Amino acid sequence: MATESGDPERFEDVDWDELGGLAVPRRTLAFVASLVAYALLLGYDYLLVAEDQPTIPVAGWNVTAVDWLFLLTLLAIVFYGVVPLVVNRRLTVHYWHQFRKNRAAVVSLVYLLVIFVVGTVGTAFIEPPQLDTLAAYQPPVYSSVPADVPVSCAGEVVDGRCQGTWAHPFGTTGQGKDILKMVVFGMEVSMQVGLIATFITIVLATAVGTTAAYLGGYVDEVLMRYVDIQLTFPTFFLYLLLVYLFGGSLFLLILIFGLTGWGAIARLVRSEALQRSEEEFVRAAKGAGASTPYVIWRHLVPNVSNTVITAATLLIPSLILAEAALSFLGLGDPTVPSWGRVIADGRGDLSSAWWISTIPGFFLFFTILAFNFLGDALRDALDPRQEGGE
Amino acid sequence: MSGNDSATPDAARDATSDATLDATDREGRNPLLSVRDLRVRFRTEEGVVRAVDGVSFDVYPGETVCLVGESGSGKTVTGEAITRLVKSPPGEIEGEVVFDGQNLSDLSEKQLRKIRGGRIGHIFQNPQNALNPVYTVGWQVAEAVRLHTDASRKEARERAIDLLDQVGIPEAAARYGDYPHEFSGGQKQRVVVAQALAANPDLLIADEPTTALDVTIQAQILRLLADLREEFGMAVLLVTHDLSVVAEVADRVVVVYAGKVMESGDVYNIFEDPAHPYTRALLDCLPGRGGETRGIPGRLPDPTNPPDGCRFHPRCPHALPECREGAQPPLYEVADDHEVSCVYYDGSHDPTAITGEASSRPSFPDGGGGGGVSDRANVRPDDSREDEDDE
Amino acid sequence: MALGNEEQSDAPSALLFPNRRGLLKVLGVGAAGAAGLGTAGSVGGQETTTTGQGNQGDRSVQGDYVVGDSTDAETLNFVQIADVPSANRVGLTLDGAYALTPPPNSEVFPLWCDISTEDSRTYTVEIREGLQWGGDYGRMTADDWVYMITEVFQAEDNWAGFANQSDWQRNGEFVPVEQTGELTFEIRLPEVDPAFPLKPIMWGEFCMPRGLLEKYVPDKDLEGLQQDEEVQTLAYSGNLGPYSFERWNREAEFVASRNDDYYMQNVENIPEEYNQSAWQGAPYFESWTYQVIPEESTRLSALQTGEITQTSIPENKVSQFEDDQDVNVNVAPQPFNSLLIYNQRANGWEPFRKTAVRKALSYAVDKRAVVENILRGFGSVAHTFQPEFSRWYDDSQVVETGVGDAYSSEEARSRLGEALGGTQYTYDGDTVVGPNGNQLTLKLVWPVGTETTRTTVEFIKQEYAKIGINVELEGVQFNTLLSKYAQNSYRGDGEPEYNAGPFNAGPRDEAFSEESWDMQYGIIFNTYPRTPSSTRSFWTRTSSTNYYGYVPEADMASLYDRASSATDEAQRQQLYARVFGILSEEQPCNFMNMGVDIDGFQDEVQGPQEVFDFGWNANTWYFQQE
């Protein structure tokens, strides 16, 4: 075709060693330092702080296992996602140009950022939704229900219909909990499920995929056969069994998702890495006597990162959905205000109190939709297999 | 390149003698294909790409015309625009294409389908990808036959075997049922040729038919084309960047650059008296002609925003101030059947500034192909098999 | 099954009933008592059938009765039945020995048999004439019963897996059963037990023909019995039940069609108040179907659209159905008590062992708010382990807590402050602090699955927060709750002083559960309003269910002993009233509330009443003609 300008620089071609000289050691140092700090805090929480006492007494925040994992995930995102984008501005601009073309994806990104910020930062400042049996079944503002649906109507009763109030813009649940707050706290849960489980998945899939591809032989065979089995095992059934066996706490749910869901991505990574490991720079590194972990970490991992990022973005929504589905079947974490659980709780009320299931349902739907749009746009922007064309 | 076939010079000579014959013959005949002011634009996110920007030329029955230019010069698009193979959208085609008295631009898609493969055959650059991997070669040739004749399945099969035989596939009947991946590159190109010839076309548009092939195979395919041309009496529009090929087979040459015709004329005139600096630069790239062999310095202009004036001026060593303004200069006639788009020939300049001592050039390339400007002759291995599916 | 079923009113279904027989008597989903609830107006039209005034003129055989059920039966082999749905289905084709009429009378209503005694020790069972087995098994005789009891129920190794074998044992010995005539046999108890007929032992018991059992008894062929075609299709039911087995599509529907030969049609001498004429044409439906609809919303929708005749309704949906002209809501009391259990064993909060502490805490939780706002008025506040409609409940003995003046955070606070004297816990300003100066946190375990339970525990948490105690909620699967929190094992040295089974494996200092816990909510206990002696298994130190380590201050064991053997009705009443008075005094648990059973019926259904165990005469129900 008519255009044959030089290939733009791509994320995966960047050799981090060459970027900005000192930037890499600094970043690595910072990351290691953060990890050490993290480990110290973790040790402090588990060894010194009593189980039922807040870790950070000033904030009254008792850091849970899920919180710890979430922190780790966020650290990784910052150091291996945000920092490179900031350091390498030219690349960022290039990606942004690619990405900006997809308007739906830009909207999705903004939406997800809002969800993320409100869900993680916002929840620290908002009181958790409180049980208030008298306030049960309040309709959302600007809507009304027959006055006998709520236990007592917080707003005005007009013509035998209870009117919604700004006190509960999205109405309340059958427990009298404010749905707006439930939605906000649900954001946190969804982000935790989606991001942490995906983080675990990525780490495992990348490690297994690159190792199998690079080492080949028996290692490859054994790892891939294991992946086979994991993929053949009916996933949903496995979830059911494990949740039933170990209980449906959010922490375990996330672990189960993370530890059992990496097979398909590991396969993708392996096939990608297989091609890469034949390339000159890998051979050269190998020839120069670099150790296996070094070659994998320095040369293979950066080169499969696009595949991984894309696959991960598309994995997140399916995990959020899976958590909701398990909650629907009554197997989720009963103590966590996830959207899935609110939907499940309200599903019996749909005919009388439509808003309980519907409002979190829409948030769930749009969040999944946004992740899908985002993943699709990322694939267009990053996926090496989509190159060429006009 | 060394190791060329001993046959090549003969073939070249044959070709040129034909060309001379045709040339004298042309006067009384109407052109088979007449392209006037052909424009192809692509709307892309970066802007409008003018891939072909007003190209005109003629092809007379039985003659071989070569469209020559660097990659990205628009020659391939020109070839494809003739029968509107260019995808639309994003492509938009304007201009007049008269084939055998019919204006193709007026035809409906349905009428055009009769022309495509019926009266105008196509051969594309890369035989590796030109055949559908999931069908047998025989089926594909027979499909071409059946699309344009009422032949029964059996007749089509026989005709396909004939064609395969004609293009030099040994034991054609036995190989009828083989799949493309069981053929070598050269053989695949033969199959593609067979497909193109299925309905005895009057014009064969061959787009870089040899680029992706081995040097030895290239010669064979070229010879095959020449033989077939003679046998079927068809005209050939050969799109190529390879001047050595041009020298071997062309009757006339059209040099395009950045979507514009720079020079056109009889093959002798072009090689003996290249008038346009671009043509000269191209010829200089040929090995054995004493020039730099590394190609022409500089890059093709941005297709969305081509420079004013002569498209070539940014790379032209002889560029004058007026070259940088206005439109591409018109085609000035420098000799009989030899036109060039360069201000030096408008009568007010001295063309010898470009040509220098005209006779100092060797008259003909003395060696075969392989030279020429760089093109992406990236012969890619058949990479459709990836090992993600190896459980 | 304990999972994910918010449809069951408040607890996993199997526990709604003490054992199989308890459920057999409950046709449909109904159960329990007599509370006059404000909602009675909506079912007013049905009172006619309750008092024997009804005549057969209203009744005619028409229509199909369809019950929407959340779970399907597991088996039709009644020997192995351990769940309500299975019992319901078998109950359609087999009537069982006899029924009990609703309290307060609780009389034996003979079906297949009548039971009588002279001395409250030897009980004579007399089988009705004219009972015919299906197939070639002839008529039902005492021989069938004795064979069934001795070879299956009392089989030494329990080869048939009979779930309630211990019913037929007294002090580790099998109760002797002997045939005394063609249609009579005797049950000879080792001690006096005036309440025996009311206990779910012979009450509602089924029987199989001897001819059928003989195929499997000699070889103890469990598999053969399980898979026997006649057992699987209840083919032996003959004229013994109102309906005959038609088909059973697992997880979809169980259909039984009207049994034209139903023996009750020919029975005379039915007491006036039980409406003889109504029984003579019974049953009045062409067929009776149990349809399995797991999803609550779907079930309710089906009731709304008239696709099913009856299903249970959760509290928060009642108002919606009360507006529906086509559906009648029937609210009947249940004998089930929801309680907040305090762990007084070694792995619980130690001050729970002090009665004063427990009593103080009972002031902290507003029971009325739970009933009114969470149960939306469907239930009643409880103060002891007996419903108010029970004849063993004596107002004057019961101490009320958690309502009216007896609900007060301030009062609870001051009482608790006082009661905690002598322990390591004290009030430090607003909060209760422990020896290390941290606020006291109590762990409340609850079974996941029902929203009402979750709401209630969150409410309890709020109430406790008001008196400065932090409550940590831990929701677990029901089976986990039982196995890791309720079941305990002896962890001391040597032999335990006593061992009352996995739920009370020894004294509270040495035997405790795998996981530690402080409080528990969401398991509901049957209060046995008919046979209060059965409540003994909860409230003595060595009771089999006393997993919470309650050691009564009063001598409960001897009170129970005296009460259960007292043949004088008034004396028994007095003794039990004392027992339940003591329980309200000592507060071994916070007896939060008594549940109700809420069912929706299509309005043409005539018969259901708002009383405990209203389903016992479902065979006389009918569709009102339009």
Added chain:
Amino acid sequence: MYWYVARRLAWAFVATFIILTITFLLLEVTPDAQAAQLQFQAAQGGGSAEAAREAYETRRGLDAPLWERYSNYMINVFTLEWGWSDTRSQPVVEAILDAYPYSLMYGIPAVLISTVVGIAIGLYSATHQYTLADYAGTFVAFFGISIPNFWFGIILLLVFAVELGWVPVLFDPNVPVFSVANAKQLVLPVFVLTTAAIASEMRYARAEALEYVNAEFVKTAKAKGADGRRILTRHILRPALVPLSTILVGDLLGLILTTSYLVEVVFGIPGLGRLSLDAILNQDTALVLGTTFIPVLIAVIGNLLQDLAYTILDPRIDYGDR
């Protein structure tokens, strides 16, 4: 090639074996809810909890040693003697045979519709890239992937069954398979399943077709004079079918197996999904293993067929080197 097939078969066998073993062991360590409840009931009624547990174990055949039960099971699996379901009082094979027609009744239409329509929309989208229709197709796909099935199902039921009364609320298993009544009650489940499945079908179809829409051989075909439909069906669809077949057996079946749990619960269809869900919840070991075996078998055979499909659909694949 035969060697390759033989190896694939052997691996399929081993994988099945391993998965069943894992399932068996998982069930073994799962605390038995029913046993716990029965014991508690017995205790509450004043009976012996121990005796109740023993009776339960006898009934369930749990009193044999672990190894014996395991080996019996493994042998029986391959002789189709899958044991006796205690919670349904019927042989496991019968339970499965009872249930699967219901799954097929909504599964087959859903698969067919989503495959045909999904691929059709996908191809159309690919050949009409960047048009309004393409965007609409993409939107449909994203909608289908993103909408939580169970929620969607409940809402549809509420609207079309309860409010509008167009379809029955209850699934009636007794209506004849080919009848209007059956079609009516299957419309919503098929629709819900289709929206989920159609999305992945069409997304993949579009992506695959896009790879071929610009392929040289498609241009060749056009140059030969083939018309649009011929190009689409013969020259684009056919090669795209090779990778699409993978998606069909892999993703689609996986999706349907997962979704079936939710769809069957919401719509009250007594199919395999609910059979398997109830089996797990009731811890009916034999039935759990039986119902696990089905999806495992489908997955294993599906993978096998998919590999073999490559040989048929894509002549380039040569198994000599594997």
